[in-house]
Amino acid sequence: MASGRAYSGSMLDFAAQYAAFQRRDPAWDGIVFVAVKTTGVYCRPVCRARTPLARNVAFYGSAASAERAGFRPCLRCRPEAAPFCPAWKGTRTTVERALVLIEQGALDRGHVDALAERLGVGARHLSRLFAEHLDASPLQVALSLRVQRAKRLIDGSDLPIDLVAKRAGFSSTRRMSAAFARLYGRPPSAMRNSRSANPR
Template identity: 65%
Template sequence: MLDFDTCNAARLRRDPAYDGAFFTAVRTTGIYCRPVCPVRPPLTKNVSFFPSAASAERSGYRPCLRCRPETAPFSPAWNGTRTTVARALRLIEDGALDTGTVTELAARLGIGPRHLARLFAEQVGASPLQVAQTRRVQHAKRLLNDSDLPMTEIASRAGFGSLRRFNAAVSALYGRPPSSLRKPAP
């Protein structure tokens, strides 16, 4: 965290270089702001500084309705849809679509399935199901290379609902059956 004098000087100048680096809390109003807030600056004796919006809220301050500190640079709201897609990708990596649906994934993210599909098309270039399928096939390929597990066990561990779907997905991608991808025993 920056020292008091540096934060105070940046606040008084409304310096955009410090936007998101700290938040100004005003004791007399109970509100916290970004350093670039357009309201009349409060007296220095009434302010304190916090490194994050969460720490200001934990101390009992509420966000300013003018400068909207929750949208400060590098916050989830500022990152916007990138944050949503990144969270969706983490959930898919954790197997959210192995047993659930895209609709359920979208609900967990607080958006609709059509919006989720649009976000993936814009930012990933593939649908959530295609991402999940690629993850499953890659996991299966690693298991084929690194283990001597039976095909049914590989299919199950990779997140496929059935051996038939596993065979079809691997064959569609590699143009040959999964058994031919397995490294021969030395």
């Protein structure tokens, strides 16, 4: 499993996060993502799965950060459906504006330099802000969002896989398949074939 830096913002200590996870507190949904070291899966704090021991848990500030650390999304609680309400929202408007543009597809075909120029900052500065607040680069966040879009389309529609790739923002079906293989260990078609089976 790849190494990654677990989330440890000054406002959020491990004990508080774990306590919120134990009680499945919806107020923390989207603020942190819970990674389980023994399963290699990351979840929303409201996940109904059995609560793991504290020593087997790590917390991350974004889905992209958890994925960069080598964890795959839970197929039960669907982290891609978590509301977007990071703990720092409202205090870093540049990152927030960047995320809106990335969600709209700014990095599906474009480059970080062009995104940074639209925001009135340098590309290196934008990358530093992402590292500080999301522990992931803009490109990693964009890839995570593309996979999440594709997963929602696979789960909620019968669109052909090539059309899913296009609508999710991938440049090709091959690139989408490679992203799914890295993250889920199986191709998008297998995700669709198993969506009615046991989700965990």
